[in-house]
Amino acid sequence: MALVSRPSALVSVLVLMIAACGNATGDDKTPTPPEAAVPAVLGHVKGVEDAPLTVIEYASPTCSHCKHFHDDVMPMVEEKFISTGKVKFVFREYPLNDIDVVAYALANCAGDDKFFDVLDDLFEHQNDVFEASKDGTLEALFQDIAGRHGIAGKEAFNACLGNRPIRQRIADTMMTGDSFGVRATPTFIVNGQVKAADGDAQSADAFEAYLNGELDKLPQ
Numbered sequence: 001m002a003l004v005s006r007p008s009a010l011v012s013v014l015v016l017m018i019a020a021c022g023n024a025t026g027d028d029k030t031p032t033p034p035e036a037a038v039p040a041v042l043g044h045v046k047g048v049e050d051a052p053l054t055v056i057e058y059a060s061p062t063c064s065h066c067k068h069f070h071d072d073v074m075p076m077v078e079e080k081f082i083s084t085g086k087v088k089f090v091f092r093e094y095p096l097n098d099i100d101v102v103a104y105a106l107a108n109c110a111g112d113d114k115f116f117d118v119l120d121d122l123f124e125h126q127n128d129v130f131e132a133s134k135d136g137t138l139e140a141l142f143q144d145i146a147g148r149h150g151i152a153g154k155e156a157f158n159a160c161l162g163n164r165p166i167r168q169r170i171a172d173t174m175m176t177g178d179s180f181g182v183r184a185t186p187t188f189i190v191n192g193q194v195k196a197a198d199g200d201a202q203s204a205d206a207f208e209a210y211l212n213g214e215l216d217k218l219p220q
Contacts, residue, residue, distance in 0.1 A: 076204035
């Protein structure tokens, strides 16, 4: 599986853009709405806290390989590892471009309990996002997606994009990847060890075998 990578110089550019973009109201002091309150841990968690294996994924909603993992591999991970208490899964935003920044802002504004619902929607409509970015209808498409998850109307949409705490959280989450040397999506961190999206992540069967192998390595 080829990775989608980002030049390291773009990281700093995106951090600055996150701090400055989307404030349609011109008010940097826009408060975080109650429904957008964020948890203390950076990232979005599925599974029990004391699972023996922790899998962190750094991903982008416009990354085709991230979509493949989301669509074809993640359902198996949820069924056989997360729901059984074997894996705690942490999804961390790693935006590759300004479209990703807006998409992740919407997912965070919807609230942590709805984050994965918005993420599902974004991956389902990834091709639509690509087309809308070409024909100038991207804002309308994102407003439709936002409306389906409780961010209804242009005012709420603009307030979300202008929400500085949300933008800062995305930047902080992205920058956690520096400690692991993350430069491409998807990248996995399994119990603290970097796991590139190689052949083990290309199919549900291969990733299942990989995770079982990692579990077998743990002290019994």
